[in-house]
Amino acid sequence: MTGGNTPATACGERDVAHLVRTARTRNGVSQRDLAERSGIGLRTLREIERGRVRAPRAGSLRRIAEALHEPELLARVAGAADADGDVTEDDPLVLRILGRLSAARGTAELVTGTPKQQTLLGLLALQANQVVERDEIVEVLWDGELPDTFGQLIHTYVSRIRVLLETRTAPGPDRATVLRRGGGYELRLGDDRLDVLEFGRLTREAEHARACDDAVDEQALLGEALRLWRGPILDGASPRLTGHPAAVEHSRRRVAAALRLADLALARGQHEEVLARLGPIARHEALHEGLHARLLTALAGSGRRAEALELFAAVDRRLRTDSGIEPGAELRDAQMAVLREDAATATAGRTAAHTTPLPQAVGDFVGRVEHFPIRQYLTGRGPFAAFGAAPVAALHGPVGVGKSVLTVQIAAAVARHFPDGVLHARMRTGTPDEVRTVLTGFVRALGGPAAGPSAGLLDVAARYQELVAGRRVLVVVDDVAGEQAVRPLLPAGPGAAALLASRAPLSGLEGAQHFRVERFTTDQSVSLLARIAGERRVLSERAAAETLAELCDGIPLAVRIAGMRLAARPHWTLARLADRLADEDRRLSELVAGDLSVRERLGSAHDALEPVLRDAVRALARSGARAFTPADAAAVLRCGGRQAEDLLERLVDHQLLEPQGGAGGTYAFPPLVRLHAWEQ
Structure with missing residues (x-):
């Protein structure tokens, strides 16, 4: 290895x-x-x-x-x-051109040679298993500025590519290689060794599913195919390569697959799926009306109608400025549908109950896979539909992972399904006095009389349940302090629903469906950085952006702070900020922007722990171990093995430790939590 x-x-x-x-x-x-x-x-x-x-x-x-x-x-x-x-002998070599050119085995990325050699490899990969004539190679590599030794140079590049392929694949008929074919060359390899070939296979299977009238399988295959794209084809390569007819055709097929997937997803109300798949493509297809028409529809369906209309205005300006034309019927129809929905919403709002307002949604929200199933569940659809009772969706996840932002986005997206209003509250302590205050606010919002000063918690809760019974309302509670604190706020009976967010899972809440809010992937982190600090700036330093995402551990709060610092310092490169964050002794001090601070959020979570858990965190951090088993923890905490395991599991519930899987039962601090725990 x-x-x-x-x-x-x-x-x-x-x-x-x-x-x-x-x-x-x-x-x-x-x-x-x-x-x-x-x-x-x-x-x-x-x-x-x-x-x-x-x-x-x-x-x-x-x-x-x-x-x-x-x-x-x-x-x-x-x-x-x-x-x-890490590389093992069994790891196959895989070439990727749906994004930046790369060659990899396992988790190891291979060196693909000089720029000219990379260009030739990209050209052969664009037309894999086909002969590429030498004249075409010459045109792409040199574009008229032909060196005297071009023939020898081509031979050298091909030889190096052949060595790259053959020394890293097992001998046999399926061995990846470059063959000489007459006056040209052919890159020979299987579908599973080149992403563009794999994309073609999956889209062909999707077409077969369509012919069999299997929309679910077709959508799944198209989604799998589109996930292979990490950016524009051969991103960063020379214009002669990215503008090659084969590259243009592959990009066209990507757009066609995305349009078809969008149509299937929109028909099933899966608006977030459309935003996640079409958003990255639309940024590079700025004038494609079909893509943007579907994005308009998806934004409106997600409750983001203002953003949908802003998108239409931006595309309208680009079309008029760049092409001298007006938007076509498809884009106009999508705009009019949004406008009609706005009018209908305004009319419905005049008859709805008074509600407590939701916090303002962030304009740079990055789509999440969790969004769609939660919306489906709250609106009585999907595999987890609650029958005969108000659905309760309980979100949980680590500090700074974006639970509050996601809660607001989901609530805004499903609000139209609850014509009697949305009730929103944010908890601080979960004490009976606070719960009574929240209930009193909800009673007022529902049009009930204010509770007298002598009314106890049970009296106010009973009045609230009378008012909410039979109404189609959505109850949204953020920072839930525990099951006991939130039970009086939950509506009973069908038609209503509750959306809850807490750090620890509310595992004792009867009938709730639990959803863990995961950390951002690298692509999601880079997308958020681009929205805050500028797309061109971030994509020009893609490697540094990915390093920042790793140093922020995929925590959206940390990524947001990094983006805000870059936005405030246009003279900084991303690499400069990544270099500063690489210093573990200063990382938490760097992750501060205005009143946003990762250290402060982690400190709040730490202070809210019971004393025995605080002591455990400090002791485990002081041991210096990056990961530990219950036996290791027992030695550090000076307690029995079962007691140590119980403490570790309680810290997992509080999102301060993560199980590492495997038979050994290993636990580890997430990187930022580890740094904060060490400071304590």
Whole structure:
């Protein structure tokens, strides 16, 4: 097995520090410029050049080599290791062009060579299992500026690609390779070894499902196919490659698949699915009316009608400015549908009960997979529908994961299904006095008389239940302090529903359906960064953006703070902020923007713990272990094994520990929680 931290001596006889320093000097590039180009932290680059990094990560060296366009350095890095990650003999080589060109085995990304070699590999992959003539290769690689040795150069590039493929795949008829075919070359490999071929296979299966009138299977296959796309095809490659007819055709098929999936999803009311799949494509298809018409419909269906109308206005401006045309019938029809729905909502609002207002939804909300099933459940659809009782959706998740934001978005999206209004409250302590205050507010909102000062909690709760009975209302409670605190607020009987958010799961709440709010994926984190700090700026430093997402542990609050800091400092590169966050001693101090602070949120969660749990957190953090079994914890906490396991599980409920799976029953602090616990 090859680990990601390959020793520097593996790069050859010459010292890595000297090799990097010499290549940078020869190219006339400063350390700061090279750090920005490669997405490596400036301090990390300096340490590498000084020879103070005992085992530079191969992925970092690869990015440095590619930024310098140094063939010798690229070759030596390739000899050192395939890339960051683990590789076993059974891991197949996989090429990806649906996004940035990459080659990988397992979790390790391989070095794909010089820019010209990468361009040739991309061209062959665009037309895999087909012959690409030499004239076409010449045109794409050099565009008329033909060197005298072009024939030898093509031969060299092909030989290197062949070595890349053949040395990392097992011999046999399915071995990936490049074959000479007459005057051209053919990249030969199976569908499962190249994402664009896999995309083609899945869309063909979707077409077969459509012919069999199996809409559910068709939608699932299209969703799987679209998930293969990590961005525009061959993102970052030369325009001669990204504008190649084969690349254009693959992009057209992506759009066609997305349109079909959107039609299927909209027919089933799955608006968030449409936003998640079409949003990334529409950013690169700014004038495609069909895509934007479906996005308008999905935004409106999610309760974001103002955003839908803003989107129409933006597309309208682009069409008139860039193409000199007006929006077509499809886009106009989508706009008119939104306007008609606004009018109907306004009319219904005049007869609805007075309600407590929801907090304002964030304008840069990033779609989540949890959104759709929760909405389905609250509106009586989907596999978890509650029959004969008010559905209760209970969300839980770690500090800063975005439970409150998601709750508001869901409530706004389903509000039209509850014509008698929405009741919203945010808890602080969950004491009986606070519950009585919340109930009193709900009674007033429902048109009931204010409770007298002598009325107790049970009296106010009974009055509330009388008023809410038979009404189609949605009760939304954020920061729920526990089952006992929220039970009096839950409506009884069909027609109404409750949406709750808490840090710990409300596992003792009868009849509730529980939904864990997960951390952001890397793509979601990068998307939020782009919406806050600027799309062009973030995508130009994609590697640094992904590093930021990792350092923020996918916690939306941390990602949002990072984006706000970048927005406030346009002179900073993303790599500069990533370098600052890489220092664990300062990471929590860096994750502060205005009144938003990761440390403060974690401190609130820590202070709310029972003393025995606070002591356990401090002791486990003080031990310095990154992960521990109940037996390890028992030794640290000086208690019995069963008691230690109970304490660990209670900390899991409070989202301060995470089970790592496996037979050993290992637990670990999430990265940001670990840093805060160590400070305590």
